[in-house]
Amino acid sequence: xxxxxxxxxxxxxxxxxxxxxxxxxxxxxxxxxxxxxxxxxxxxxxxxxxxxxxxxxxxxxxxxxxxxxxxxxxxxxxxxxxxxxxxxxxxxxxxxxxxxxxxxxxxxxxxxxxxxxxxxxxxxxxxxxxxxxxxxxxxxxxxxxxxxxxxxxxxxxxxxxxxxxxxxxxxxxxxxxxxxxxxxxxxxxxxxxxxxxxxxxxxxxxxxxxxxxxxxxxxxxxxxxxxxxxxxxxxxxxxxxxxxxxxxxxxxxxxxxxxxxxx
Ligand code: BTN
Numbered sequence: 261x262x263x264x265x266x267x268x269x270x271x272x273x274x275x276x277x278x279x280x281x282x283x284x285x286x287x288x289x290x291x292x293x294x295x296x297x298x299x300x301x302x303x304x305x306x307x308x309x310x311x312x313x314x315x316x317x318x319x320x321x322x323x324x325x326x327x328x329x330x331x332x333x334x335x336x337x338x339x340x341x342x343x344x345x346x347x348x349x350x351x352x353x354x355x356x357x358x359x360x361x362x363x364x365x366x367x368x369x370x371x372x373x374x375x376x377x378x379x380x381x382x383x384x385x386x387x388x389x390x391x392x393x394x395x396x397x398x399x400x401x402x403x404x405x406x407x408x409x410x411x412x413x414x415x416x417x418x419x420x421x422x423x424x425x426x427x428x429x430x431x432x433x434x435x436x437x438x439x440x441x442x443x444x445x446x447x448x449x450x451x452x453x454x455x456x457x458x459x460x461x462x463x464x465x466x467x468x469x470x471x472x473x474x475x476x477x478x479x480x481x482x483x484x485x486x487x488x489x490x491x492x493x494x495x496x497x498x499x500x501x502x503x504x505x506x507x508x509x510x511x512x513x514x515x516x517x518x519x520x521x522x523x
Contacts, residue, residue, distance in 0.1 A: 264282040276449050277305060278305045287314050288316055294393055296337070309334040312326055338453070351499045353449070354388045357448035357449040364448075386406065391405070428441075478520070481516045
């Protein structure tokens with residue numbers, strides 16, 4: 261069960277979840293959130309949750325399969341006081357909150373694959389799509405869009421993704437309450453966002469490092485135009501991935517897709 265009434269009271273933080281808007285259907289909760297945000301003077305922390313999406317988007321122009329009744333699709337709108345270039349740190353804050361909440365709520369060993377895929381036993385169960393627009397006055401609005409495969413059976417997914425994806429129910433062997441998990445994620449997101457607002461970048465980066473499954477691994481990273489192969493060495497203060505190539509040189513990657521190679 262996942263109802264408007266249930267979602268309205270899953271979590272109410274000082275910032276996040278001050279208002280939770282439930283939609284039976286949305287093209288994409290990021291789009292719905294931007295529309296709502298344009299009309300409001302204080303949109304910081306508004307959460308838009310949809311039961312299903314008709315045009316769910318993933319990173320790098322991909323689709324996000326969003327059937328009704330089984331998963332979580334939601335967007336947290338933020339209007340952070342820090343400059344747009346710092347906003348990239350939400351790319352780290354969101355997966356830290358999701359992975360921590362999944363671990364606490366389900367007991368599953370959730371990990372983060374750079375930049376913000378949520379993995380369990382090497383398979384993807386969630387992702388984050390962050391988009392930015394200018395808001396009222398000089399502010400900018402961030403839509404932190406989160407999709408988690410909660411109770412979905414993977415045969416709904418296109419065959420090429422199926423071997424790489426999973427759901428919490430598949431891993432746990434039992435159904436998970438979507439509304440309680442949503443509340444747990446929003447509570448952790450409030451905590452990580454406040455860390456950022458307090459300038460506590462180091463705590464956030466340390467948490468990301470603790471939860472990640474990428475650093476130290478042999479990886480191949482595909483960004484827009486090329487693929488590089490090497491060892492994932494570290495992340496920097498902007499959340500970019502530093503890769504040590506097999507030639508000994510170092511490359512910094514801003515956005516891309518990581519495949520962890522078998523040793
Ligand atoms: C990815 O891993 O590629 C990111 C997936 C993000 C999916 C979520 S679902 C809620 C929000 N609305 C969208 O259209 N996308 C994000």
